[in-house]
Amino acid sequence: MMKVLKGLFNTTRPHFESGGRLEKLHPLFDAIETVAFTPALTTRSDAHVRDSLDLKRYMTFVIIALMPPFFFGIYNTGYQSHLASGLNLGFVPVMMQGAWVVLPMLMVSYAVGLFWEVLFASIRKHNISEGFLVTGLLFPMTLPPTTPLWQVAVGISFGVVIGKEIFGGTGRNILNPALTARAFIFFAYPANMSGDRVWTLVEQSGQQAVDAVTAATPLALLPLVTAGESASRILGDAGYTFQRLFIGNIPGSVCETSALMCLLGAVFLVLTGVGNYRNMLGGVFGMLAVAYPGYLIYLSSGGQSATMFSVHPVWHLVMGSFAFGIVYMATDPVSGPGMNLSRWIYGFAIGALTVMIRVFNPAYPEGVMLAILFMNLFAPLIDHFVIKARLRTRVPNV
Amino acid sequence: MNAIHLKKGFSIRIAGAPERHLHRLNTPDHVGMVPEQIPFVKPRLLVEEGDSVSIGTPLFEDKRNTRIRFLSPGGGRVKRIVFGPRRIIRQIVIALDKDEPCEAFDVPTVEQLDAIPRQALVDTLLAGGMWPFFKTLPFMDLADPDTVPPSIIVRLGNDEPFGPDPVVYLKEQEDRFGLGMDLLNKLCDRVVVNLTGDESIGSALPDQAVIQRYTGCYPAGNPSVQLYRIRTGSEQNRAWFIDGQDVILMGDFLRTGRYPVQRIMTVGGSLAPTAEHVSTRAGVPLRLMCNGGLAGEPAARTIVGGVFTGFAGSPDGFMGFYQNALNLLDDGDREEPFGFIRPGANKPSYSTAFLSAFRRKPFPMDCGQHGEVRACVNCGTCARICPVDILPQFTMKCLVADEVEEALAHGLLDCAECGLCTYACPSKIQLREVFQAAKAQYYKEIS
Numbered sequence: 001m002m003k004v005l006k007g008l009f010n011t012t013r014p015h016f017e018s019g020g021r022l023e024k025l026h027p028l029f030d031a032i033e034t035v036a037f038t039p040a041l042t043t044r045s046d047a048h049v050r051d052s053l054d055l056k057r058y059m060t061f062v063i064i065a066l067m068p069p070f071f072f073g074i075y076n077t078g079y080q081s082h083l084a085s086g087l088n089l090g091f092v093p094v095m096m097q098g099a100w101v102v103l104p105m106l107m108v109s110y111a112v113g114l115f116w117e118v119l120f121a122s123i124r125k126h127n128i129s130e131g132f133l134v135t136g137l138l139f140p141m142t143l144p145p146t147t148p149l150w151q152v153a154v155g156i157s158f159g160v161v162i163g164k165e166i167f168g169g170t171g172r173n174i175l176n177p178a179l180t181a182r183a184f185i186f187f188a189y190p191a192n193m194s195g196d197r198v199w200t201l202v203e204q205s206g207q208q209a210v211d212a213v214t215a216a217t218p219l220a221l222l223p224l225v226t227a228g229e230s231a232s233r234i235l236g237d238a239g240y241t242f243q244r245l246f247i248g249n250i251p252g253s254v255c256e257t258s259a260l261m262c263l264l265g266a267v268f269l270v271l272t273g274v275g276n277y278r279n280m281l282g283g284v285f286g287m288l289a290v291a292y293p294g295y296l297i298y299l300s301s302g303g304q305s306a307t308m309f310s311v312h313p314v315w316h317l318v319m320g321s322f323a324f325g326i327v328y329m330a331t332d333p334v335s336g337p338g339m340n341l342s343r344w345i346y347g348f349a350i351g352a353l354t355v356m357i358r359v360f361n362p363a364y365p366e367g368v369m370l371a372i373l374f375m376n377l378f379a380p381l382i383d384h385f386v387i388k389a390r391l392r393t394r395v396p397n398v
Numbered sequence: 399m400n401a402i403h404l405k406k407g408f409s410i411r412i413a414g415a416p417e418r419h420l421h422r423l424n425t426p427d428h429v430g431m432v433p434e435q436i437p438f439v440k441p442r443l444l445v446e447e448g449d450s451v452s453i454g455t456p457l458f459e460d461k462r463n464t465r466i467r468f469l470s471p472g473g474g475r476v477k478r479i480v481f482g483p484r485r486i487i488r489q490i491v492i493a494l495d496k497d498e499p500c501e502a503f504d505v506p507t508v509e510q511l512d513a514i515p516r517q518a519l520v521d522t523l524l525a526g527g528m529w530p531f532f533k534t535l536p537f538m539d540l541a542d543p544d545t546v547p548p549s550i551i552v553r554l555g556n557d558e559p560f561g562p563d564p565v566v567y568l569k570e571q572e573d574r575f576g577l578g579m580d581l582l583n584k585l586c587d588r589v590v591v592n593l594t595g596d597e598s599i600g601s602a603l604p605d606q607a608v609i610q611r612y613t614g615c616y617p618a619g620n621p622s623v624q625l626y627r628i629r630t631g632s633e634q635n636r637a638w639f640i641d642g643q644d645v646i647l648m649g650d651f652l653r654t655g656r657y658p659v660q661r662i663m664t665v666g667g668s669l670a671p672t673a674e675h676v677s678t679r680a681g682v683p684l685r686l687m688c689n690g691g692l693a694g695e696p697a698a699r700t701i702v703g704g705v706f707t708g709f710a711g712s713p714d715g716f717m718g719f720y721q722n723a724l725n726l727l728d729d730g731d732r733e734e735p736f737g738f739i740r741p742g743a744n745k746p747s748y749s750t751a752f753l754s755a756f757r758r759k760p761f762p763m764d765c766g767q768h769g770e771v772r773a774c775v776n777c778g779t780c781a782r783i784c785p786v787d788i789l790p791q792f793t794m795k796c797l798v799a800d801e802v803e804e805a806l807a808h809g810l811l812d813c814a815e816c817g818l819c820t821y822a823c824p825s826k827i828q829l830r831e832v833f834q835a836a837k838a839q840y841y842k843e844i845s
């Protein structure tokens with residue numbers, strides 16, 4: 001089997017080498033070949049031995065960590081769609097429906113993203129970086145199931161080109177490319193990205209939807225809380241219990257709804273050392289640090305003021321895409337800071353900002369996305385000060 | 399004895415640790431010098447092919463300071479001088495006579511040692527070719543004979559895999575070591591023996607010696623790291639260091655008045671026919687060191703020195719002036735199907751991304767790069783592993799942007815050149831090489 005594969009690479013390689021017909025596509029060939037076979041590179045000089053971990057494995061592990069929310073997302077998307085459309089709720093039809101929605105988005109995202117990667121790689125004459133595999137997967141996972149495929153294409157193009165390549169490619173980008181893509185289509189096509197109707201794909205063929213099911217997402221309900229009302233009751237009326245939010249069996253972006261699945265991914269990332277727990281915990285603390293005082297004010301006023309804080313702080317952790325964002329986006333090492341202390345600060349600020357955006361600016365219920373992008377910009381600055389403080393303790397040596 | 403424990407760093411669990419028993423190698427019929435591998439020195443040849451030399455005849459001197467001379471490790475005839483590009487001297491090969499003639503040097507007796515002025519002692523060491531055994535931190539150039547260092551570090555035990563164990567080379571050499579220590583004490587008021595490895599050797603050392611023990615992971619035995627851990631002010635930065643075995647050579651030199659050529663070395667690594675200590679002489683041919691074991695292993699890499707900082711020698715090469723270790727590793731020159739997703743129970747890693755994290759046995763390691771070079775993704779692995787708290791990813795970026803001052807503030811000169819950052823970087827960036835080059839460049843500018 002391996003021999004056959006190797007033979008295939010060996011016979012096709014000449015076309016991709018300089019002078020070959022497909023010379024321009026060499027980065028693509030190289031990317032595919034090195035996935036199949038880790039190349040036989042040896043150390044040129046010292047250190048003679050090298051660790052077994054490389055960037056391919058590193059990025060692959062992010063993708064593995066994304067699998068729980070991915071598969072759950074496929075199921076949930078299909079389930080919500082069939083539920084709203086009054087169709088069969090059996091496992092297989094639901095998975096089929098979910099796959100029918102999610103996989104085309106994924107394929108468009110990868111195909112278009114790969115096009116740009118190959119283009120820039122062959123212009124710049126470098127290899128395709130594995131980071132793209134993560135970006136191309138992350139982006140469609142954050143979209144509403146009703147997103148038209150052409151918007152997926154536009155979004156990923158923006159993310160890859162503006163979010164990454166104009167900075168010089170992976171490693172030099174300041175913003176997380178998947179989030180850049182997501183934010184771009186959020187602002188460019190608001191009609192498709194917000195409102196109550198986008199979160200569930202309703203099949204016209206089914207018996208027509210029951211209105212209650214296409215109802216607002218939990219975050220969209222928050223601003224509706226008025227004095228004397230309780231958020232938990234409003235959410236509860238809409239059928240959102242804490243448990244349900246935690247499991248993620250609700251309408252929402254295709255793969256972002258389940259905090260539980262993100263938690264599984266987080267455990268995997270932390271155990272393998274690929275994702276940093278400081279960013280994640282910092283985010284949780286930041287969120288609670290803002291939400292708790294607000295909640296206490298709400299309680300002490302007898303429910304009369306600060307109604308936007310009326311939801312129990314812990315609920316914030318499972319609502320919207322916070323869990324997904326903090327586990328998979330806020331841990332992106334390239335767009336985040338590099339010092340441990342900075343990571344705490346960075347995570348904390350993301351959590352705090354997320355709550356603030358959620359409660360003070362209901363026009364953008366997806367606060368975590370903006371919070372992370374905003375903190376991406378500040379990551380180098382945080383590092384700058386943390387490093388400066390640390391260098392002061394060194395005994396100088398010049 | 400309060401040990402200083404090194405937590406940051408990493409000990410690779412590599413197979414092929416040399417046994418402690420000592421194997422006496424056959425006498426070689428030729429020995430050699432590899433001037434190319436002596437950092438910073440600008441050699442000027444003092445012999446030609448065909449000249450007869452004795453043990454202790456100067457072969458070349460350092461153009462920067464002609465009082466520093468490197469002596470012949472054998473007596474006989476200069477058989478060959480191999481030049482590389484730009485007339486860099488690759489090898490000086492000396493065919494040995496049966497009865498090797500030997501130069502005699504005028505050395506002070508043990509009694510005279512107390513009274514002799516420091517300068518006279520320095521001159522004796524310069525003449526006797528013993529001076530190059532002293533090196534200065536942080537650049538690791540030869541020590542300057544005209545300065546008095548803030549301290550001299552005796553590195554007793556080098557924990558880079560693999561090198562001679564002081565337990566082996568100190569055996570029955572305690573007096574020579576003691577004599578060597580007396581000599582060091584004449585050169586500097588503050589001489590510290592930095593001990594790694596077996597605590598019991600402490601008892602074999604002279605009573606009045608100042609001993610500091612270091613434990614923990616690699617590179618606890620590296621003098622730069624040791625200095626970093628104990629220094630309190632920047633005036634201590636320019637300490638000298640000398641290897642424990644070379645202190646014995648100093649004692650030997652004082653006792654006999656001859657340039658000492660006996661060495662205890664190790665052969666290690668997973669491809670070593672037998673991983674053991676060997677008793678042999680300076681400049682021994684690598685072929686003899688690995689006992690002909692190389693012939694059967696075309697893919698072996700012969701690493702002269704440790705696996706992090708040594709140089710790759712050819713089978714026709716010789717041991718270096720400073721290296722007493724030969725490590726034979728698989729060259730690792732082969733592809734691996736779907737390497738990125740294998741569970742990797744047998745793949746050593748600093749990370750926890752392989753099942754090998756559960757394995758306790760040593761790994762047969764190879765010289766494969768295990769992945770392709772990529773841009774830095776700011777993963778922070780290098781900063782986590784660096785024993786002297788440099789932030790390699792940021793320091794590297796300073797250097798790439800030509801901000802040398804900034805890099806110096808980051809502690810560039812503290813870099814112990816241990817190679818761990820290069821080892822661990824998942825993007826396979828050769829950080830050590832960058833820092834080594836930057837240090838050397840800066841050194842050139844200030845000297």
Ligand code: SF4
Pocket residue numbers: 783784785786787788790812813814815816817818819820829830833
């Ligand atoms: S920067 Fe790299 S080579 Fe230098 S001391 Fe740190 S880990 Fe070792």
Ligand code: SF4
Pocket residue numbers: 773774775776777778779780781790791822823824825826827829
């Ligand atoms: S280990 Fe390599 S990729 Fe990671 S931060 Fe350091 S230099 Fe960058």
